[in-house]
Amino acid sequence: MDEFANRRQGIYVLAAHPNWRESRANRQLFDEARGLAGVQVQDLYGRYPDYDIDVAAEQANVDAARLLVLLHPIQWYSMPALMKLWLDEVLRYGWAYGRSGTALHGKDLWLVASTGGPEASYHPQGYNRYFFDAFLPPYEQTAHLCGMRFLPPLLLHAAHRASEAEVQAHVEVFRERLQSYPDWPELEELDACPITDVPATDRPEPDPGED
Incomplete structure (x- = not known):
């Protein structure tokens, strides 16, 4: 049993949508997650409308969970x-x-x-010019730098035009995944991330005025 085996199995869903009233899919995912046992949900725009993030509280929330979920619409x-x-x-x-x-x-x-945009728009011949995977490296590298495994994303393309049946199917997959975590078959094939050493010399000196 490794040193992380005793960590809590909780899930922290970090949800960000600037206007929930305009959301079709993300709002339903947000509501679904709030009703599940073992899942803590944070509405970032609701909790921090002034953008003044409580860092200590957020670090405690993440520390108490094994899975961090980033729930949001893709914007630019x-x-x-x-x-x-x-x-x-x-x-x-x-x-x-x-x-x-x-x-x-x-x-x-x-x-x-x-x-x-629809999935077909994320194509070399589409107006987004790249497959969607081309926009994932910042997420993957963030996970890797922090020693986290980056799990296969759950995506809903063309969310504004998706039928209600498609949205409901998406919500059902989301719910099932949250409830069954960490017993996902594909996780057995993912290697744990090593700790990445970032030398202190590569970090800027702290501002004397900061706490």
């Missing part, structure tokens, strides 16, 4: 601004990564995202 080929700020402020050097930053090591990161 990336995540909403507040989720990016969350990563910037919460995943700090010396806590989330670096030689002594092992708080997330051994955990899993799962991206659950929706796109406005």
Whole structure:
């Protein structure tokens, strides 16, 4: 049994949508997750409308979970601004990564995202010019730097035009995956991430004015 085996099996869903009233799929996923035992859900825009993130509280939430879920619509080929700020402020050097930053090591990161464009638009001949996998490296590398496994994403393309049956099928897969974690057959094929050493010399000196 490795050193991480005794960590809690909880799930932390970090949900970011600038306007839930305009959401079809993500809102239903958000509501579904809130009703599941063992799942903690954070509405970033609801909790931090002033963008003043409680770093200590968020680190405690992540520390208490084995699976971190990033739930959001894809905006300009990336995540909403507040989720990016969350990563910037919460995943700090010396806590989330670096030689002594092992708080997330051994955990899993799962991206659950929706796109406005259909899957065919993410193609060299489509208007997005690349397969969707081309936009995943920032997520994958974030996980790797923090010693986390990056799990196969769950995507819903053309979310605005998807039929209600398609949305419901997507929600059902999401619910089943959360309830069955960590007993996903494909996880047995994923290797654990090593700790990545980031030398202190590669980090900027702290601002004397900072706490």
